[in-house]
Structures are given as C-alpha cells and as structure tokens.
Amino acid sequence: MTTMTVPESLEGQTPPSADPYAPPQPSAPPQRWTIGRWAARIGRFLAYGFLALVLGAVGFSLVLGLLAAGVSTVVVWVGLPILVAGVLVAHGFAMADRALQSMILGTELPTPAPIRAPSGAGRVRRLLTPLTDPQSWLDSLWVLVSFLLALITVPLALAWTVGAFATVGGPVSALILERTLPAAQNNGLAELMGVPERFTLPVDMGLQFLVGVLFLLTLGPVVRGLTALHQSAARGLLSSRYREQQQLLRTEQSRAAGRSAESTALRRLERDLHDGPQQRLVRASMDLARVEALAQKDPERAQSVLRETREQLGLTLDDLRRLSRGIAPPVLVDRGLAAALTELAAISPVPTSVEAPELELPEHVEIGVYYVVSESLTNAAKHSGARNIQVELVRIGDDARVRIADDGRGGAEMRTGGGLAGLAGRVASLEGRLTVTSPVDHGTRIEAVIPCGS
Structure with missing residues (x-):
C-alpha cells in the first residue's frame, strides 16, 4: 500500500479505510468526566503554578536586572554584552517553562529556529546576533508576563480550591466554634441577618455549605480558564514565530513544487506535442505534397491520400483537445x-x-x-x-x-x-x-x- 501526503501530513485524522467507498472513520469520542480526571487537572495546574511562581520570581529578578543594567550602560558599549546575557538567560527560563508546560499541562510549545550569524561573521557580530533575534525579546517578555500571571492565577486557584473544601470544612468549623467560643464572641452571618438564636447554627452551617458548593462547582471551569490563559500566553509569546516559520517553509516548498510541476508539465507537453500532433502535421504536409504531385497523373490516388490526410488532421485535432484539457x-x-x-x-x-x-x-x-x-x-x-x-x-x-x-x-x-x-x-x-x-x-x-x- 502506498500513502503519500504533500506537503504535510493530515495530523489528527484517522487513517483511511482499505475500502475506497467506506465513509470516513469517526473521531475518537471525548473522555468522560470523572472525579479522578477533575482532581488531576486541578492538581496539575496547582503544581505548575507553584513551580512557575518560583521559577518566575528568579527569572524576573535576573532578567529584569540584566536588561536594566544593559540598557543603562549601552551608551558606553559595556551594556551590549550585558543585554546579550539578559536575553540568553531569558531564553533559558523560557525553555524551562516550555518543559514545565509540556510535562505538567501537556502543552505543545515548539521552539522557533534561532537566527544564526552568517558564515564568516566576526566575533562581535556573532556575539550580538541574539539581540537581532525577535524570539530573544519575546522570551524576555514571557519571563515577565509569566511571573505576573503566576502572581495572579496561583493565589486565585488556591483560594478557589480552599473555598471548595468549605463544603465540608465550613459546617465543621461552625460547629467547632459554637462549641469552643462563648456565644458573645461567636457572631456568625446568621446572627447578623437577624436569624433567631436557636436557628443561627443550622443557618450558618447551611450558608457555609452552599458557599462551598458554589466554589466546588465552579472550581473546574475556573482552573480550565486559568490553564488556558497560561497556555494561550505561552503559545503567543513562545511559539508564534514557530508557526510563522512553518508557514514560510510551506510557502517556499509550495513554490518549489510549483516550479518543478510547471517544468515537468512543460516538458511533458513538449513531448506530447512532438510525439503526437507535430508528427501528424508533418505527415499531413508530406501527404499534401504527394496530392499535388498526383493531382494530374492519378486523381483517384490523390483522392485517397486526401482522405487519409483528413483523418490524420482529425486525429491531430483530438490530440490538441486532449492536451488542452490540462491547461484551460x-x-x-x-x-x-x-x-x-x-x-x-x-x-x-x-x-x-x-x-x-x-x-x-x-x-x-x-x-x-x-x-x-x-x-x-x-x-x-x-x-x-x-x-x-x-x-x-x-x-x-x-x-x-x-x-x-x-x-x-x-x-x-x-x-x-x-x-x-x-x-x-x-x-x-x-x-x-x-x-x-x-x-x-x-x-x-x-x-x-x-x-x-x-
């Protein structure tokens, strides 16, 4: 069996059936929701968030310090090596975050090809090449953005997770406080709402349970949204140039394939014209010359040759029509x-x-x-x-x-x-x-x- 796809494979599709008339195979059904997957998703995001927060704090300090020092001293040329060091450090932290997202969140973040110094370039130009690469600055921006995102999203996810535990912990804490604190110091929400004293404990427990249920039911969507936020920012800053590079590569391959296909088609058309219509036209020209010579001596033979020539011209017209189908x-x-x-x-x-x-x-x-x-x-x-x-x-x-x-x-x-x-x-x-x-x-x-x- 031969299967070929040009210029790129149809990723994500099921392989075609052996039966050429079989309908397309349905895609795999989505996985069913389970408590295990739900808890694993939340745990993965919290693990990634804490690691990104620690990594971001270190990266933010180093990259911001190096870039600030480099910019402030660039007028005396000392800042250029410092700027290079800053973007290289940022690149290292960006690679670490790519690895984190891939291992924990399952995010595919391909790395764009870096800009290389031309062959024969001097030492100074090779040293400064990272500063001419747009991805270096995107990596630096990602280090700053990632840290700020982690500062916001990790406490939010943690607070939502703790709030979800209020489903059980809220009523229990209300009961413990009722047993351990004097009534004068235990002013719950029910008492503030004016609920009679004998109903304050059940009402407080019920309200805390409802709040916990609200957090519990929204915890999954909140974590998915925060995860998507990190993934979208990472794709935009860390991998957008990879997509552009791949698009440019496909365009170049397409143009090369177009030139090759055009050259092949022209050679084929030339061969077909030479082997078909051109040979028939040459024969028709020779037959007409024979008719000219036979017109006076042997009219019947001349008529026969004319009939053959007409047939050859008809076949030539059919060939030309056939060849024109591939053009217009x-x-x-x-x-x-x-x-x-x-x-x-x-x-x-x-x-x-x-x-x-x-x-x-x-x-x-x-x-x-x-x-x-x-x-x-x-x-x-x-x-x-x-x-x-x-x-x-x-x-x-x-x-x-x-x-x-x-x-x-x-x-x-x-x-x-x-x-x-x-x-x-x-x-x-x-x-x-x-x-x-x-x-x-x-x-x-x-x-x-x-x-x-x-």
Missing part, C-alpha cells in the same frame, strides 16, 4: 467545475459517478481540482482495471476536497517522474495536500485538499 478546459471556464467534472466522467472509459455540488471556488482551485480528477481518471483507466470510479467534491471550511476512489487492483506507487508524482507536485504548488491510498486488491483512493486562500 473551455467547459470549466464556460459552465463551471461541476459541469467540467461531469464531462470528464462521461468521456472516461470506466463508468464514473460524480458528486459535485455547485461551489464558489477560486479559479486556480477549480483548475487544480479539475487537473487532479482528469489525471486520476486517466491513470485509473490505464492501470487500475477498475469497474467503477467515484468522484466526490466537497468544501470543508476554507478547503476544497476532492476524492477519487476506484475498485481496481490497487498497488499504485509514487515514483519520481510518474503521473502521481506530477499530480502531487501540482497540488503542492497550490499549498494543498495530496494523499494516495492504494492497498493491493482493494482499489485506489486519491484525495486532494486545496485551501481556497492559497
């Missing part, structure tokens, strides 16, 4: 993508059904989808031995997804220079993802997902 098919421009896919299914040698609603898609996406379906149907007709093919086009959010599944022999492989490799390059040039699943004797499924904003 007229039906796609005139009648839309759904009609163009229906026409492809109609001329396919293998019976093909199409599910393609009328969708508002950018022109380059429509051409990409058309190309994927056209090439897939051609490959299936040549190699799959299939009896039926299904084509399905849907739009999911900002992506257009087309899926071509046949019931043939399977075993398709991605080979350099092959049709599937060219198809993958074309999809990658649109910043899309192509997946080919082809288990032996279970058919082939080709799925392309192309972002409409590519």
Whole structure:
C-alpha cells in the first residue's frame, strides 16, 4: 500500500479505510468526566503554578536586572554584552517553562529556529546576533508576563480550591466554634441577618455549605480558564514565530513544487506535442505534397491520400483537445467545475459517478481540482482495471476536497517522474495536500485538499 501526503501530513485524522467507498472513520469520542480526571487537572495546574511562581520570581529578578543594567550602560558599549546575557538567560527560563508546560499541562510549545550569524561573521557580530533575534525579546517578555500571571492565577486557584473544601470544612468549623467560643464572641452571618438564636447554627452551617458548593462547582471551569490563559500566553509569546516559520517553509516548498510541476508539465507537453500532433502535421504536409504531385497523373490516388490526410488532421485535432484539457478546459471556464467534472466522467472509459455540488471556488482551485480528477481518471483507466470510479467534491471550511476512489487492483506507487508524482507536485504548488491510498486488491483512493486562500 502506498500513502503519500504533500506537503504535510493530515495530523489528527484517522487513517483511511482499505475500502475506497467506506465513509470516513469517526473521531475518537471525548473522555468522560470523572472525579479522578477533575482532581488531576486541578492538581496539575496547582503544581505548575507553584513551580512557575518560583521559577518566575528568579527569572524576573535576573532578567529584569540584566536588561536594566544593559540598557543603562549601552551608551558606553559595556551594556551590549550585558543585554546579550539578559536575553540568553531569558531564553533559558523560557525553555524551562516550555518543559514545565509540556510535562505538567501537556502543552505543545515548539521552539522557533534561532537566527544564526552568517558564515564568516566576526566575533562581535556573532556575539550580538541574539539581540537581532525577535524570539530573544519575546522570551524576555514571557519571563515577565509569566511571573505576573503566576502572581495572579496561583493565589486565585488556591483560594478557589480552599473555598471548595468549605463544603465540608465550613459546617465543621461552625460547629467547632459554637462549641469552643462563648456565644458573645461567636457572631456568625446568621446572627447578623437577624436569624433567631436557636436557628443561627443550622443557618450558618447551611450558608457555609452552599458557599462551598458554589466554589466546588465552579472550581473546574475556573482552573480550565486559568490553564488556558497560561497556555494561550505561552503559545503567543513562545511559539508564534514557530508557526510563522512553518508557514514560510510551506510557502517556499509550495513554490518549489510549483516550479518543478510547471517544468515537468512543460516538458511533458513538449513531448506530447512532438510525439503526437507535430508528427501528424508533418505527415499531413508530406501527404499534401504527394496530392499535388498526383493531382494530374492519378486523381483517384490523390483522392485517397486526401482522405487519409483528413483523418490524420482529425486525429491531430483530438490530440490538441486532449492536451488542452490540462491547461484551460473551455467547459470549466464556460459552465463551471461541476459541469467540467461531469464531462470528464462521461468521456472516461470506466463508468464514473460524480458528486459535485455547485461551489464558489477560486479559479486556480477549480483548475487544480479539475487537473487532479482528469489525471486520476486517466491513470485509473490505464492501470487500475477498475469497474467503477467515484468522484466526490466537497468544501470543508476554507478547503476544497476532492476524492477519487476506484475498485481496481490497487498497488499504485509514487515514483519520481510518474503521473502521481506530477499530480502531487501540482497540488503542492497550490499549498494543498495530496494523499494516495492504494492497498493491493482493494482499489485506489486519491484525495486532494486545496485551501481556497492559497
């Protein structure tokens, strides 16, 4: 079985079924709420909060001191090494916080690639390179923000946790105070509310129980919110540049794939034109020259040659139409993508059904989808031995997804220079993802997902 995804894997999705016509596999159901998971979440946040508070206090003092000293002495150049030391210390504390969040909170915080000094740079430039890296300053800002967040969120979470224990501890403490303190010194909320003396103890116990229940019921959402606050701030300051770098890398890969696909397509078009229409036109030119020579001597033979020439020109026209489908098919421009896919299914040698609603898609996406379906149907007709093919086009959010599944022999492989490799390059040039699943004797499924904003 061959499975390939370009330019990135479809993370978080279940693997496709061996049956090309099987519906998508449902995602795993969410975990059920249990007291153990609830308590573990609270415990993890409190553990992370205390560690972040201690780490933040040390980091805040060191980083703020170094940066302040560096800024105040930068005019005499002594401050530059101090600033470098400050951002490097901040980077170390940021890495420690990444590790804490990953181990305790399960937060994925990938580290952006640092800016490197160019080869051959001098010692001074290499020394000052960290100051030119935006992530160095984001790490420094994170050290300050993390400490301030911990100062607010840890006492809040701790107070809420202690308040939740009032469900049991409140009534017990009210009963103990009633037994140990004189009535004159035990002024509870019930007495302040004017409740008769004989009912003050039950009312105080009930009120404290209700307050404890309120804290208990809201403890989980409060802790989830505080956790999300720390995670969001960390992603924004510690990993936002990683996402930008990955997006830039995907764009560069897409452009490279586009250039490669365009070069391959041009070479293929040149080869097809040379081997097909060009040879036929050369033969037609030679036949017309023969007709010229035979027109007076042998009119009947000249008529026969003219008929053959007309057939060759008809075949040439068919070849040109076939080649033009991969460039700018007229039906796609005139009648839309759904009609163009229906026409492809109609001329396919293998019976093909199409599910393609009328969708508002950018022109380059429509051409990409058309190309994927056209090439897939051609490959299936040549190699799959299939009896039926299904084509399905849907739009999911900002992506257009087309899926071509046949019931043939399977075993398709991605080979350099092959049709599937060219198809993958074309999809990658649109910043899309192509997946080919082809288990032996279970058919082939080709799925392309192309972002409409590519």
